[in-house]
Amino acid sequence: MSFNSIFFLFSALPLFYALYLLTPPKGKRYMLLVISFAAYFWVEPLFSILLLMLACYLYLLNLRMQQVRQYKKLAICMELIGIVLFLLLYFKYYGFLLSGISALTSFDFTLRLLIAPAGISFISFSLISYAIDLYQGKLQKQPKLGDFLLYVFYFPKIIMGPIMRYPDFEAQLKPLRISIAATHEGLCRFVIGLAKKVILANTFAFLFEQISANAALSMLSAWIGAFAFTFQIYFDFSGYSDMAIGLSLLLGIRMPENFHYPYMANSIKDFWKRWHITLSTWFKDYVYIPLGGSRCKLPRVILNTFIVWSLTGLWHGASWNFVLWGIYYFVLLMLERYVLGGFLRKCPQTLRILLTFLLVAIGWMLFAFPDLAQMSDYLKAMFGANGLIDEQSFWYFKNHLFYFLCAVIASTPLFHQIYLRTKAALRLPLHDLMILGLFILSICYLVTSTFQPFLYTQF
Template sequence: MVFSSETFLFLFLPLFLGLYYITPFRYRSALILAGSWTFYGWWRIDFLGLLILTTLWTYGFGRVIGANLGTRRATWACAIGTAGCLAVLGVFKYLNFFIDSFAAMLGTDAAGLGVHWHLILPIGVSFYVFQSISYLIDVYRRDASPTANFFDFAAFISLFPQLVAGPILRFKDLEDQFRDRTHTADKFADGMARFTVGLGKKVLIADSLAPLADLAFTTPDPTAPLAWVGALAYMMQLYFDFSGYSDMAIGLGLMMGFRFMENFDTPYISGSITEFWRRWHISLSVWLRDYLYIPLGGNRISEGRTYVNLMTVMVLGGLWHGANWTFVLWGAWHGGWLALERWTGMARAPKSTLNVLRTLLIVLIGWVAFRATGMGTAMDFYAGMLGLNGWALPFEIAVQITRESLAMLMVAILIAASEPFLSDWLGRRYHAVLPSGKLAWSGTVLPAFATTVIFALAVMRLAEQSFSPFLYFQF
């Protein structure tokens, strides 16, 4: 089940919210858990079992750690609990990759080694495993309490708004909200507006760009015009698809009284790669910083060690996205630029149009490796961008590029470039001020009208298009 489907919009969500608001608060975690397991099991009931086992494993080791803080038993419990969570990733996400890579070194394939099975990647496993690991480490560090309430903890791990594609949450940030959170009409209205904006990003923009990106990346030896247009299309598609999901997740959380961390902050106006990673997939950047970069020593040991740590974190961050050498290349590309910017001082340079354009080009080049199905495909695409495959656009390719897709690409670029100004203008012009001093969209005419139009257009688009899952479901 995906957010951008009729089943979710007109069956699951209304039914869940109706039950949620008539259920006494003390039973709502149990209802969230039941709803989340139903949401996840709608895809495959067998992988729901993996989610439940991971939850039980993490909860049990969290209790052991909490009961033995300051002792070697707590250290061992944290190590074993974390290793068990990593084993889930290792088996289901990377085992095929290691077998295929080993077979390639021997000049054969998996079948040649006698391996005739291929594990399916469970949706969202990277996200709920990272949330499980952060809980164990936070309890060990005394940054989070080892909760005794299983329903609160299990609801946190499987919270359906962000279960399959984030943001990556930490229990210590939501612990108080599980014990006590407010439910107001204003918060619900803000959540509906945020959800609708995310739905529009996904269905109206990202899905409209998908055919253009797919055409470019599935065409052998793409020529320069197709390669550059396709790379730009994917750059915009990925942003509006993933940020759209995050908006929808945050909006759903608000409807249920939760406030999740922001996951995107206008990343395509960054003046450096360092700034880009403060604005793109923020929850992942924070997780990698707190649970990998800082434990490796961060920038506290030596300048050389800092560069090694940056490269290590980004390569592992690349592998987190997928078991493919293209993700290793993408992570190394970003890690190299982070190290270079730190060494040269470019990370602290004043923002300028030239720096923004340079950063966008670096990001664009990286997205090619991120999207390519293999290293050969990536190198072929780069050759096309350099003009090595020719500069003409073949007629049989040109006729497949519609005016609508090119127009939507221009619209997407314009929106991404003007997001900071639009947010600031809309915030000053149309936000209502609540008695608490917080801002809300409720009670203002234009936003209500705009979100209604966006929702109607998105639903009409859903009715005419085929199934289109979110891109980050594959990670």
């Protein structure tokens, strides 16, 4: 169920929230479970039943893990992870794997088109982290079945995260309390996320669609398109994260932050500390460190980093462009760490931020085009293959300059500082009127434009 739809905003959300508020405190967890399952069932009716059955089976395996000796726990943990990975590979990578085998051999597979269930990657990582945490003894005790199912189906995070670990989630369930301060903060956060999505992300999505459809782009047009997609994906995903965090605050749960001004990063390493924070942390804790991390000799550190970034690319999609995107960041990180680190540290901070932003924008072009030939043509255009400037370049620039200026301000701490100062300077009702105005403006954009789903729903 998309948070940026008129149906959700004016029908589903008011109904769900009214039911939740009317439920006594002791029953709120169970009502939230019913609401969460209903929300996911609306999106994925068949897979939601399969996921419910899978979650119950995994819960029974988890119970069994608590009753056996340590050497048997590892086998059960591997069974849990194996089941989850099998479903992930089947639904998301079935065609990709078979097409790869066909390319390497002469065997011709008959491929069936499979549509991956919404949020399957986020669901899989949540289940895997739960199994590993349970095996490593990071959970104090086996949770109740209802709490575990709520962790799996919790509707603000199930489709696009942020990825939460069970101990962090469980700590907020007892008891579920709703405060006026958290409700006010949640509403403001939700509206800001909605505005990011429907005003900025959707506008840049339309611009990038226009530019990328042009067969012979000038260099300036190609870079305008690259910047459009760079801002589109940021405001799309961070907008969803803001909305999910805001919804959770309304429900009495605080979710982890997923972004921290990534386009203000002064290095590629710094960028990945700020972008999709919960995913980066997940790969560090459950893949990189178990492989040995940076405690090994240099060849092994390079191999560990290569594995992590190859998997990071594949996590985003079953396509070679995502693999290239992951390898691109592996190369940049290795160059930054072992070759150019000393030089970059001597550069002015502003120059480092600008260079990082440009490298990230180039990387997003690998991400944006599943068709490698189209990707190649676009990258060539960015570096002048079709000329430097054309008449359309000025049209794109002139007609979207205001949105680019808003995007630059909103993706830096400046917007947050203005927001906090305005909130402190104005009386609360005036501040709320400003948020209400932003909400009305967002609804106007929703009503007058074509519906644009969130980009990360496919992951």
